[in-house]
Amino acid sequence: MLNLLVFTLVGVGAQLVDGALGMAFGVTATTLLLFSGVGPAHASAAVHLAEVGTTLVSGASHWRFRNIDWKVVLRLGVPGAIGAFLGATVLSGLSTKAAEPVTAGILLAIGVYVALRFSVRPPAVAHARTSPHTAKFLSPLGFFGGFIDASGGGGWGPITTSTLLSRGKTAPRTVIGSVSASEFLVALAASAGFVFGLGHESLGNLVIVAGLALGGAIAAPVAAWLVSRVPATLLGTGVGGVIVLTNAHKLAGAAGLTGGGLAAVYALILTAWVALLTVSWKRSRLTRAEKDGSLEPLAEPTPAVLREPAETPSGTPAN
Secondary structure (H helix, E strand, O other): OHHHHHHHHHHHHHHHHHHHHOOOHHHHHHHHHHHOOOOHHHHHHHHHHHHHHHHHHHHHHHHHOOOOOHHHHHHHHHHHHHHHHHHHHHHHHOOHHHHHHHHHHHHHHHHHHHHHHHHOOOOOOOOOOOOOOOHHHHHHHHHHHHHHHHHHOOOHHHHHHHHHHHHOOOOHHHHHHHHHHHHHHHHHHHHHHHHHHHHHHHHOOHHHHHHHHHHHHHHHHHHHHHHOOOOHHHHHHHHHHHHHHHHHHHHHHHHOOOHHHHHHHHHHHHHHHHHHHHHHHHHHHHHHHHHHOOOOOOOOOOOHHHOOOOEOOOOOEOO
């Protein structure tokens, strides 16, 4: 019962992040599970099994609100499923000792990417309801995202959503909806890969799967409220820093780094994290001021044809 409560709390935390950013459920949940002592392959397997249900509901919801471009779903999701199956079998074949630094390294890189992505260069805003991207662009992106997602325990959203948003050619609602719908195929293929690679061991984590799914269901309404209160730039930067710091601890332990060297690494990460949070905070305040109208735009000169005619001392308009 205690284990179920712990994993439910992990699911709550991961869903709060994912619901507010449209990404990072897998990265956050896997990081928290690794920190609690679950092996890399078993953590990723449990996360993807839980995501089979959560992504199905998410995809159906986005379909209901017409946030999906089905061409993107197929061109992104099918290659992503192939990459996820291969990534799951590769991770399943590694020993726990060998897999831990590999997974931590991938998650750390994704954490750095998320922190920089939301602080230095926030996603651009577009309005096109259909995506102009072709299969030549989407298929490699999907394959790479699926492989990293399964082998690293997460990364589908940070890689695919951020890349598509950064292109600035498709409306954010369509990007998030299409990526969420295609993630069902990725989660399903990754789960099949873990069943193939781990056998019955992949089904021995039903308590973890149930806890993650339950926590995600509980946190979904709260996440919807959170996204309207906390700026995505600030939240994304904060989450990225937590992921980096947690996985840096794993990598430092694997490398045998202790004492002054370990303290210097932590000091460097914390300094960079605080700097990025400061940038995100200032950017979010500037954006909010522009939306509220408290930040007035620069006055533009009035065209000559619209200017009122000047009056002469006698009161008659000048020619």
